[in-house]
Amino acid sequence: xxxxxIRRRGIRRRSLLLLASSAxxxxxxxxxxxxxxxxxxERDNTVSVxxxxxxxxxxxxxxxxxxxxxxxxxxxxxxxxxxxxxxxVQIIExxxxxxxxxxxxGPDPELxxxxxxxxxxxxxxxxxxxxxxxxxxxxxxxxxxxVGVEPEGMGVSPDGKVVVNTSETTNMAHFxxxxxxxxxxxxxxxxxxxxxxxxxxxxxxxxxxxVGGTVSVIDPVKHDVTSKIxxxxxxxxxxxxxxxxxxxxxxxxxxxxxxxxxNRVAVVNAQTHEVEKYxxxxxxxxxxxxxPDQKYLISTNGVSNDISVIDVANLKVIxxxxxxSFPWGVAISPE
Amino acid sequence: xEKRAEDSTPRAAANFVLAAGLALASLTLPAxxxxxxxxxxxxxxxxxxxxxxxxxxxxxxxxxxxxWNTDQEVxxxxxxxxxxxxSLDEAQKLIDKFTDKAGAEKRARLVLVFxxxxxxxxxxxxxxxxxxxxxxxxxxxxxxxxxxxxxDFLELRGKTDNDPNKLKExxxxxxxxxxxxxxxxxxxxxxxxxxVLIEQRLFAIARMVEAKLD
Numbered sequence: 362x363x364x365x366x367i368r369r370r371g372i373r374r375r376s377l378l379l380l381a382s383s384a385x386x387x388x389x390x391x392x393x394x395x396x397x398x399x400x401x402x403e404r405d406n407t408v409s410v411x412x413x414x415x416x417x418x419x420x421x422x423x424x425x426x427x428x429x430x431x432x433x434x435x436x437x438x439x440x441x442x443x444x445x446x447x448x449x450v451q452i453i454e455x456x457x458x459x460x461x462x463x464x465x466x467g468p469d470p471e472l473x474x475x476x477x478x479x480x481x482x483x484x485x486x487x488x489x490x491x492x493x494x495x496x497x498x499x500x501x502x503x504x505x506x507x508v509g510v511e512p513e514g515m516g517v518s519p520d521g522k523v524v525v526n527t528s529e530t531t532n533m534a535h536f537x538x539x540x541x542x543x544x545x546x547x548x549x550x551x552x553x554x555x556x557x558x559x560x561x562x563x564x565x566x567x568x569x570x571x572v573g574g575t576v577s578v579i580d581p582v583k584h585d586v587t588s589k590i591x592x593x594x595x596x597x598x599x600x601x602x603x604x605x606x607x608x609x610x611x612x613x614x615x616x617x618x619x620x621x622x623x624n625r626v627a628v629v630n631a632q633t634h635e636v637e638k639y640x641x642x643x644x645x646x647x648x649x650x651x652x653p654d655q656k657y658l659i660s661t662n663g664v665s666n667d668i669s670v671i672d673v674a675n676l677k678v679i680x681x682x683x684x685x686s687f688p689w690g691v692a693i694s695p696e
Numbered sequence: 697x698e699k700r701a702e703d704s705t706p707r708a709a710a711n712f713v714l715a716a717g718l719a720l721a722s723l724t725l726p727a728x729x730x731x732x733x734x735x736x737x738x739x740x741x742x743x744x745x746x747x748x749x750x751x752x753x754x755x756x757x758x759x760x761x762x763x764w765n766t767d768q769e770v771x772x773x774x775x776x777x778x779x780x781x782x783s784l785d786e787a788q789k790l791i792d793k794f795t796d797k798a799g800a801e802k803r804a805r806l807v808l809v810f811x812x813x814x815x816x817x818x819x820x821x822x823x824x825x826x827x828x829x830x831x832x833x834x835x836x837x838x839x840x841x842x843x844x845x846x847x848d849f850l851e852l853r854g855k856t857d858n859d860p861n862k863l864k865e866x867x868x869x870x871x872x873x874x875x876x877x878x879x880x881x882x883x884x885x886x887x888x889x890x891x892v893l894i895e896q897r898l899f900a901i902a903r904m905v906e907a908k909l910d
Binding site: 594595596597598601622623624625639641643644664665666681 | 748749750751752753754892895896899900903906
């Protein structure tokens with residue numbers, strides 16, 4: 362393991378040197394930093410480690426059963442992975458790339474989100490209609506908040522004061538006050554809401570509805586749906602369009618929405634709410650994550666067992682990288 | 697041997713429990729099937745009757761292209777790409793080679809290649825779907841048969857003057873039929889993956905061909 366790490370670091374250093382020298386040759390264009398993507402593979406109970414410099418899977422870590430939600434700590438040292446069928450959240454140390462412990466998540470954890478300070482974890486317990494808050498330092502559950510049936514999506518507001526949780530069966534977005542640790546508002550959205558994402562200025566929360574085929578734009582102060590985004594791909598049945606993962610660029614201008622079995626990521630003008638483009642990625646595209654520099658957006662494609670790398674500036678899919686079986690979630694290292 | 701014969705009744709009784717479970721499953725599943733399930737579809741996966749080209753292809757439309765069979769090089773490539781024995785690595789090489797030599801009509805010919813592979817793999821997939829439908833019906837009638845055998849076994853066992861040889865015979869038959877039923881169920885689980893494997897292959901080839909269009 363140690364030898365492998367040293368070897369990998371050696372390769373990384375060499376490739377950085379190579380990049381630096383080619384950047385010089387190109388007249389000082391800045392070299393891209395090497396990021397690592399960690400992808401949960403729902404079917405084969407693993408996490409794929411993908412080197413985004415080499416654009417290939419470099420290691421596979423065995424984890425608990427049915428890994429789905431995954432987040433990385435702000436310092437990049439730890440990954441937290443929901444192992445739903447084992448009823449735990451596992452902690453993976455990124456340096457050793459090994460599972461080093463677990464957290465008492467409550468039953469069937471599916472998706473999770475970190476607090477802005479990085480010390481709390483909010484997670485949805487799909488079978489128990491609960492959101493559990495975990496103190497990462499103490500590794501213990503602080504509170505459990507009852508929400509709608511089959512909770513899933515978790516979105517933390519930029520100021521950290523509100524967490525939005527979606528419930529698949531109740532079809533609601535629940536606004537949870539993080540200080541009071543209780544639901545303060547419920548907003549009805551379309552069928553089977555999967556994911557909640559805040560704009561970086563906190564002005565809007567977008568909630569995707571997998572069966573409804575829409576994204577609801579919610580005013581987080583008035584708790585109203587202000588508009589609904591619909592999608593249409595010529596030649597494709599509307600049932601095949603199932604919005605799931607959402608990501609905004611930092612400037613709040615573009616949103617990317619993963620459309621499940623439509624195999625496409627929609628590029629949406631986040632100001633006008635108009636769909637501008639559809640990018641064909643892989644089969645059953647599920648979750649999305651940016652590299653920290655937002656040069657690339659990564660999509661997990663469940664059926665084609667790969668991830669797609671989207672060039673954000675040019676809105677083009679530039680690469681597919683094979684990972685494990687049924688890739689679901691993705692987290693990217695901060696450096 | 698005698699020892700085994702003695703064991704046959706408890707074994708059959710255990711099988712009864714199992715068969716009762718199966719029978720129950722076959723009773724409840726079709727009930728649910730009336731609203732949700734397709735009797736031709738024994739798989740857990742969502743049934744996708746045909747793959748739509750739009751789901752896997754964002755290149756030019758495949759409508760009104762004419763036949764891909766008339767261009768011999770296209771037809772040969774389609775045949776090789778559609779064959780599952782051709783690995784995806786080989787497929788990539790074949791597409792690279794074809795593209796290099798495709799000439800001025802490169803783009804149009806590549807679209808024809810994809811149209812051909814799309815047609816052929818959808819055909820393969822249709823055959824697998826029909827096969828799965830046949831197996832689904834056969835399993836449904838096996839479940840009925842096991843349920844009837846189970847009833848007979850239970851009835852005989854309930855009689856105080858039952859013939860132990862006959863009871864053993866019924867128990868063994870139930871045992872055997874249950875085993876076949878379970879073996880088939882396992883094969884169905886594998887067979888259910890085949891349509892997905894074909895979709896994966898079709899998508900992978902679509903991606904390779906589309907990348908060559910620019």
